[in-house]
Amino acid sequence: MQIYRIRINHNLCTGCNVCVVSCPINFNKLKKEGKLTDKNAVILVKNGIAISVYDDERKVNCDGCGVCIEACPQDAIELEIIEVE
Numbered sequence: 001m002q003i004y005r006i007r008i009n010h011n012l013c014t015g016c017n018v019c020v021v022s023c024p025i026n027f028n029k030l031k032k033e034g035k036l037t038d039k040n041a042v043i044l045v046k047n048g049i050a051i052s053v054y055d056d057e058r059k060v061n062c063d064g065c066g067v068c069i070e071a072c073p074q075d076a077i078e079l080e081i082i083e084v085e
């Protein structure tokens with residue numbers, strides 16, 4: 001099975017949080033669960049830098065929509081497709 005994962009260039013990322021608030025999956029989780037954590041978000045800013053929260057045990061991961069890539073003012077995000085079982 002193929003799934004999407006975002007990759008963030010930490011040399012470019014300024015930790016502005018735009019990607020986190022632009023992501024529709026994050027938005028739905030925030031609406032339902034009231035806060036974003038590394039258990040429910042797919043992208044988060046931690047220690048001043050954006051991180052992709054990916055875990056192949058999770059049911060919800062990035063769906064590859066590309067909204068965060070368009071939104072990032074630093075062009076710091078790329079999408080990759082990875083194979084999982």
Ligand code: SF4
Pocket residue numbers: 008012013014015016017018019020045049050071072073074075076077
């Ligand atoms: S939008 Fe871009 S620069 Fe801002 S936190 Fe996300 S990856 Fe970093």
Ligand code: SF4
Pocket residue numbers: 006022023024025026042043061062063064065066067068069079
């Ligand atoms: S590609 Fe879409 S689903 Fe994935 S982290 Fe970016 S905005 Fe969220």
